[in-house]
Amino acid sequence: MIPSAQLDFSLQLLLQQLDQAELSKFKSLLRMLCPKDELEHIPQMEVDEADGKQLAEILTNHCASYWVEMVAIQIFNMMDRTDLSQRAKEELREAALKSLQENKPLSLELTKVQGEDVKNLGEAKEGLEGGKPGLYHAFLE
Incomplete structure (x- = not known):
């Protein structure tokens, strides 16, 4: 995948809302959902040792933004953290509306x-x- 420059929601802030056990679960689900060829591009040791801020940086530096956005929302739902999933979706909607207004078809x-x-x-x-x-x-x- 092509590295992303920026996500349309603040993954870093959302990941910082997770406690240590939840962050570990997020990482485990991430490994489960990540395509095998992507795992080669993500340094596993860095992921294992990363806090929320660092994990967001790793994902945005190694993965396409659309994939990170989709999988993060999916993982938040799997973890029953629908509050974080909803916040991410709301930020994505706001970004889409802003983009639409700026680039009206x-x-x-x-x-x-x-x-x-x-x-x-x-x-x-x-x-x-x-x-x-x-x-x-x-x-x-």
């Missing part, structure tokens, strides 16, 4: 032109150029 900006179906994209663009940006004027009439 073009399809969200398309509107109907004077109640007719758009047959020619060029004509539709010309019709929309006079409209107010950001407002869905066709639906407000």
